[in-house]
Amino acid sequence: MDEVFKALADASRRSLLDRLHARNGQTLNELCEGLAMTRQAVTKHLAILEEANLVTTFKHGREKLHYLNPVPIHQIGERWIKKFERGKLAALGELKRQLEKRDE
Amino acid sequence: MDEVFKALADASRRSLLDRLHARNGQTLNELCEGLAMTRQAVTKHLAILEEANLVTTFKHGREKLHYLNPVPIHQIGERWIKKFERGKLAALGELKRQLEKRDE
DNA sequence: TTGACATGCAACCATTTGGTTGCCTATTAT
DNA sequence: ATAATAGGCAACCAAATGGTTGCATGTCAA
Numbered sequence: 001m002d003e004v005f006k007a008l009a010d011a012s013r014r015s016l017l018d019r020l021h022a023r024n025g026q027t028l029n030e031l032c033e034g035l036a037m038t039r040q041a042v043t044k045h046l047a048i049l050e051e052a053n054l055v056t057t058f059k060h061g062r063e064k065l066h067y068l069n070p071v072p073i074h075q076i077g078e079r080w081i082k083k084f085e086r087g088k089l090a091a092l093g094e095l096k097r098q099l100e101k102r103d104e
Numbered sequence: 105m106d107e108v109f110k111a112l113a114d115a116s117r118r119s120l121l122d123r124l125h126a127r128n129g130q131t132l133n134e135l136c137e138g139l140a141m142t143r144q145a146v147t148k149h150l151a152i153l154e155e156a157n158l159v160t161t162f163k164h165g166r167e168k169l170h171y172l173n174p175v176p177i178h179q180i181g182e183r184w185i186k187k188f189e190r191g192k193l194a195a196l197g198e199l200k201r202q203l204e205k206r207d208e
Numbered sequence: 209t210t211g212a213c214a215t216g217c218a219a220c221c222a223t224t225t226g227g228t229t230g231c232c233t234a235t236t237a238t
Numbered sequence: 239a240t241a242a243t244a245g246g247c248a249a250c251c252a253a254a255t256g257g258t259t260g261c262a263t264g265t266c267a268a
Contacts, residue, residue, distance in 0.1 A: 002115050009113035010256085011106050014184075021188060024198050029214065041257055043216075058202050062214045062265040067199050070192040073185055080118075081181040084125060088174040094128050095171050098162050114226085132245065145227055147246075166235040166244045209268100216263070224255070229248105236243070 001079070004072045007052035012037065013045045017054060020068040027063045105183070108176045111156035116141065117149045121158060124172040131167045 007013055012035075019031060032042050046066060049055040053072050058065045111117055120135060136146050150170060153159040157176050162169045 005109075005113045005118070009109045011109075012256085014109070017188075021191060021195075024195055025202075027214075037256090038258065039215080040217095040259085044256075056199060056202075058205075059215095064215065065202070067202060068188075068195045069199060070188050070195045073188045074192060077181055077185040077189070081177055081185060084121075084172075084174050084177045085181070087125060088178060091125075091128055091172045091174045095160060095173060098129075098160075098169070098171060101162075116226085133243090141226090142228065143245080144229085144247090148226075168245065211266105211268085213266075214264085217261085219259090221258075222256095225253085226251100227253100228251075230250105231247085233246075234244085236241100238239100238241080 001075075003052040004054065004076060007048050007054055008076075010045070010048075012041075013049055016042070016045055016049065017068065020055065020066060024067055025065050027065060031066060105179075107156040108158065108180060111152050111158055112180075114149070114152075117153055120146070120149055120153065121172065124159065124170060128171055129169050131169060135170060 016031060020026060028039065028043065028046070031046070032039050035042060046055060046057075050057060053069055056067050056069050058067070116139075123135060124130060132143065132147065132150070135150070136143050139146060150159060150161075154161060157173055160171050160173050162171070
């Protein structure tokens with residue numbers, strides 16, 4: 001779980017996921033196109049995404065194809081975000097109450 | 105948005121949010137209790153959470169009270185996680201197809 | 209078979225991060 | 239008034255991060 005959060009903490013990596021979400025199964029070179037980064041930097045980002053299981057790769061000849069794995073993102077939603085969804089209104093209420101108290 | 109992801113990338117900070125989720129409005133010292141960290145380290149983490157608007161604070165005498173702001177977490181769910189929810193099944197299908205192709 | 213192409217590996221670098229220690233300030237309680 | 243309590247500030251440090259360059263390897267096409 002920690003690896004997933006860490007992987008998602010970088011805007012470049014999130015944009016790589018966006019690109020794969022737009023078109024799945026891209027090669028490394030395709031994913032590099034238009035990015036202000038060297039291929040090696042992208043490789044490192046993809047390795048981190050792969051480590052976090054957000055991306056799975058397959059070798060096809062000399063190409064490496066990258067596929068999005070949506071499961072960890074889904075789990076963050078289920079196991080983490082939803083926990084804070086419960087009690088959200090209560091928390092907002094307490095916040096509002098404190099803001100009003102401040103103005104007394 | 106980037107600040108929120110970055111803030112959530114650290115396990116200590118997520119556990120601070122957990123603690124506030126369990127009991128809202130705690131002081132700095134309360135939040136420090138039982139943590140294997142100096143008070144100053146916790147202060148820094150809370151500053152990052154505050155910067156990302158995940159926590160809002162109020163001064164009450166010499167104490168600083170910390171309140172959870174659930175809005176940014178909710179937004180990550182709405183604006184980010186849900187985007188990948190759409191197309192999740194398609195992505196899983198492609199993944200499965202590639203895994204099977206590999207065994208040919 | 210040889211050159212071009214796709215990717216991998218490793219060393220290196222600057223900056224950021226997560227933590228520390230030491231000291232200062234402000235508020236409360238005795 | 240003064241001591242104890244709650245928190246703030248700043249300098250410092252080691253390790254992690256995000257990036258680079260240079261070179262090596264594996265695969266495809268002419």
